[in-house]
């Protein structure tokens with residue numbers, strides 16, 4: 001897990017913990033190209049920047065939580081993942097959108113790189129990345145939202161008591177056809193733009 005350098009400001013207004021949007025990366029923000037191992041393969045969906053900006057305007061911090069087992073499999077380095085997140089940040093900033101922090105899990109039990117080849121608390125649907133973000137940024141997971149293209153993203157949302165949204169981009173359309181027993185999303189929508197609208201709408205209806 002890492003926090004973006006220079007981030008980590010406390011988002012609490014007074015003593016209240018803030019809600020946030022925890023966003024999956026591959027298949028949700030950007031095209032899922034398998035194991036992303038080159039910046040030349042990064043492709044934002046056309047609506048991603050606008051959706052994140054809309055969440056920013058709604059005063060919801062956006063935090064990326066992503067499983068990157070390619071590190072454990074020796075396909076790319078932590079430094080490359082950090083570089084990728086800096087690149088995403090530059091692209092977002094150029095359009096006035098902001099991700100508060102990026103967390104990734106580098107582990108996998110069947111990894112080939114010894115230091116990462118283990119079970120862990122941070123690999124989704126484990127809650128380690130969200131718990132870390134909550135501590136770092138003063139967030140309340142139970143008032144938050146998790147958005148992703150896999151049921152493990154939805155499961156993560158359920159585990160932390162957040163509302164969970166499955167998007168049909170990436171693996172989402174295939175995932176939608178094969179729901180695991182006992183796992184239901186609060187919403188299944190076409191893409192991140194629709195997820196952002198659903199989230200913002202649910203905040204308004206809660207007031």
Ligand SMILES: [Mg+2]
Pocket residue numbers: 024025026027028032148149150170
């Ligand atoms: Mg994904």
Ligand SMILES: [Zn+2]
Pocket residue numbers: 105106107119120121122123
């Ligand atoms: Zn991990």
